[in-house]
Amino acid sequence: MWSPCASCNTTIPLIAQGTLVTTFKEYPYKSFEELDTLLLQAEGTVYCVDPASNGQTPPLEVEVLKDQLANRHIIEQIQHGTFESHLQPIIFLDSTETFGYEALLRSGANISPYDLFRTANRFGLHSKLDQRARAEAIKATFEAVAPHQKTFINFLPSTIYNPDYCLQHTFDIIDRYDLSPDRFIFEVVETEKVHDVDHLQHVFSTYKKRGMKVALDDVGAGFSTIDMLKRLEPDYVKIDRSYISFCDEDAEKRAFLRQVRALTHSMGITLLAEGVERMEEADVCRELGFDLAQGYFFGKPAPANQYKIEIA
Known part of the structure; x- marks a missing residue:
């Protein structure tokens, strides 16, 4: 319970x-x-x-x-307003076929995600908002994501105090929709600075025990050393867009990307380039052996109903 x-x-x-x-x-x-x-x-x-x-x-x-x-309008939206998930495609770089989607929270009142999460953090509502975001992402997966595709769902480690209890709500929703746990990949959001690595390891472990995969976001920016990968052992790694942007024109960025590709390959980690906006960036990542990519070049976030699948 x-x-x-x-x-x-x-x-x-x-x-x-x-x-x-x-x-x-x-x-x-x-x-x-x-x-x-x-x-x-x-x-x-x-x-x-x-x-x-x-x-x-x-x-x-x-x-x-x-x-x-x-701030009452935003507070009321977080507590009682409507939300939905917008889905951004994630593609296989070698074939450009759709691997899955990242679920991104959007407010029914057209309040920006930045204002939502900033206000939630300011007034102690971040756990409630993070929980609602996970619920909407699972719902969108049921309604719009094909069974062979994956859904990346963001989470804030600081909102999960006891993973065995705090995440049970998420697991219950997955069970309610009768979805397979292996359809979900939970990732640490890019704005979250992780100070307690032991706690994050516990969160990752709790997800994995339930049959789900985990991803580390913001590698290269939010996480200071590649050694963090060895400690956390994520299934997926997403490279910060600051290293992807114009990487075709920057030898230092390409050297960093090559280093990360070598390490993740040796650890069996799937590597994803985010923020790809130009063909040249996609070409570099493909040549370096990246597995997956997302960004405006491949597709912008869109309401889940635009991807809606037919339920047999």
């Missing part, structure tokens, strides 16, 4: 009509705009009460509540 941790259950209640309670007085308000105005004159710790339900927000410093209100 799945037992979510406290972080997964974090919620920020926002009361649109209620009473602002301060140290000395209570102020009724009928909208967030009125509440904003009241907060301009308030000091210290405050909270809001919903007279209809008697529910209330946690006591907060005025500036913290003002900050929440200023």
